[in-house]
Amino acid sequence: MKTEQPALAAALDPLAGRRILVGISGSIAAVKLPLLVSALAKRGAQVRCVLTPSAAQLVSPVALASLSRERCYLDADQWSHAAPRPLHVELAEWAELLLVAPLSATTLGRWVHGLGDTLLASTLLATEAPVLAAAAMNTAMWSAPGVRANWDQLQGFERVLPLGPAEGLLACDRQGSGRMPDPELLLLALESLASWGWRRDWHGRRLLVSAGPTREWLDPARCISNPSTGRMGVLLAQAARLRGAQVDLVHGPLQLDPSWLEGLNRHPIDTGAELQQLLQHLQPQMDAIAMAAAVADHRPAVTLSHKPEKAAVAAAMAAAWEPVPDLLVELVGRRPAGQRILGFAAQSGDVVPQAQAKLARKGCDLLFANPIDQADAGFGSATNQGWLLGPGAAVERLEPMGKLPLAHRLLTALGGLI
Numbered sequence: 050m051k052t053e054q055p056a057l058a059a060a061l062d063p064l065a066g067r068r069i070l071v072g073i074s075g076s077i078a079a080v081k082l083p084l085l086v087s088a089l090a091k092r093g094a095q096v097r098c099v100l101t102p103s104a105a106q107l108v109s110p111v112a113l114a115s116l117s118r119e120r121c122y123l124d125a126d127q128w129s130h131a132a133p134r135p136l137h138v139e140l141a142e143w144a145e146l147l148l149v150a151p152l153s154a155t156t157l158g159r160w161v162h163g164l165g166d167t168l169l170a171s172t173l174l175a176t177e178a179p180v181l182a183a184a185a186m187n188t189a190m191w192s193a194p195g196v197r198a199n200w201d202q203l204q205g206f207e208r209v210l211p212l213g214p215a216e217g218l219l220a221c222d223r224q225g226s227g228r229m230p231d232p233e234l235l236l237l238a239l240e241s242l243a244s245w246g247w248r249r250d251w252h253g254r255r256l257l258v259s260a261g262p263t264r265e266w267l268d269p270a271r272c273i274s275n276p277s278t279g280r281m282g283v284l285l286a287q288a289a290r291l292r293g294a295q296v297d298l299v300h301g302p303l304q305l306d307p308s309w310l311e312g313l314n315r316h317p318i319d320t321g322a323e324l325q326q327l328l329q330h331l332q333p334q335m336d337a338i339a340m341a342a343a344v345a346d347h348r349p350a351v352t353l354s355h356k357p358e359k360a361a362v363a364a365a366m367a368a369a370w371e372p373v374p375d376l377l378v379e380l381v382g383r384r385p386a387g388q389r390i391l392g393f394a395a396q397s398g399d400v401v402p403q404a405q406a407k408l409a410r411k412g413c414d415l416l417f418a419n420p421i422d423q424a425d426a427g428f429g430s431a432t433n434q435g436w437l438l439g440p441g442a443a444v445e446r447l448e449p450m451g452k453l454p455l456a457h458r459l460l461t462a463l464g465g466l467i
């Protein structure tokens with residue numbers, strides 16, 4: 050797992066300094082937790098672990114204690130005569146955030162039915178902090194009616210962000226749903242809980258996000274593109290999903306951890322023409338659109354079917370180029386009543402006047418303009434800053450922050466217009 054962050058991103062990390070209680074129950078996915086706990090500790094979080102007796106059979110409490118730099122709590126600790134207060138209450142009150150990963154069928158059942166017969170189960174009943182819960186189990190267990198009913202009931206719990214299992218090859222050799230969400234995604238969801246909270250204010254809404262660069266091909270081996278990694282758009286899509294939205298993500302070639310894409314309804318594209326086609330197809334059903342893709346603005350009028358030798362490339366390059374249609378303007382031009390659109394503008398130099406002119410030209414509801422000629426902002430960086438323009442003449446300065454908290458700020462602004 051990646052733990053190193055640029056200095057500014059580390060200083061602004063919503064997880065740094067937070068007291069996080071990690072509850073681990075008896076799923077084989079528990080073996081993934083030591084590295085996640087280590088990553089949290091390296092990001093400056095205070096981490097304590099609680100294991101059920103089954104979890105303690107599957108993952109080493111000593112490893113977790115060592116990696117969290119704290120003692121690890123087991124059921125036996127609950128009955129210590131040296132404890133002045135019940136341990137489950139002590140831990141519940143200590144934690145600012147809880148992560149239950151993996152959440153087994155049994156611990157889920159105890160929680161939903163108000164049973165506190167393990168240290169973890171009673172801590173879950175005693176806590177008033179937000180909880181991220183990541184289920185993991187065999188595919189057949191996951192589809193068992195009792196488990197589904199318990200899971201459905203958990204969706205209605207205050208302060209809980211439930212993350213259903215992913216598809217994949219399971220340790221029981223079944224291919225299907227049941228795999229614990231990737232630890233990188235759990236880190237992202239925890240960061241979301243720390244920066245936004247658990248409220249699903251986008252529930253029932255459909256959001257279309259475009260992300261990443263497009264590529265325009267001169268020949269089968271050469272293209273024009275840009276350094277967009279897709280980070281901002283993908284984080285917007287995940288943030289919206291965690292807030293309950295139904296999200297479609299249309300994206301060019303991405304450079305980011307593939308686990309960040311888990312759970313998203315994805316539509317990969319390559320060229321501006323492919324993006325244009327998908328936007329046309331998906332737009333009518335959407336409540337809102339965030340157009341974060343960095344669309345290459347010119348393309349060769351003709352794409353050669355063969356690769357010219359090096360000496361002939363200059364001639365091919367000098368041949369006619371044509372503008373790629375302005376996809377944001379097209380979206381605005383054909384949007385149904387009530388649909389809200391957020392555009393992005395990557396600017397160098399004096400950002401605000403250029404962005405104001407762009408907003409007037411494009412006609413979208415909101416425009417986030419960010420500098421690309423400054424450190425720790427723009428393409429590929431972990432942090433960003435800029436100005437949010439519209440509606441009317443409103444200009445809001447957004448100070449440097451991580452791209453996930455920024456995604457939440459933008460979603461709050463966009464959601465407020467729907």
Ligand SMILES: Cc1cc2nc3c(=O)[nH]c(=O)nc-3n(C[C@H](O)[C@H](O)[C@H](O)COP(=O)(O)O)c2cc1C
Nearest residue numbers: 074075076077101103104153154155156185186187
């Ligand atoms: C090797 C092994 C792997 C297991 N994996 C899972 C799992 O992924 N999910 C699950 O719900 N139960 C799994 N179980 C069963 C649970 O450990 C069992 O239901 C236990 O009662 C869970 O208790 P707990 O929630 O207190 O940890 C597994 C059991 C074993 C022996």
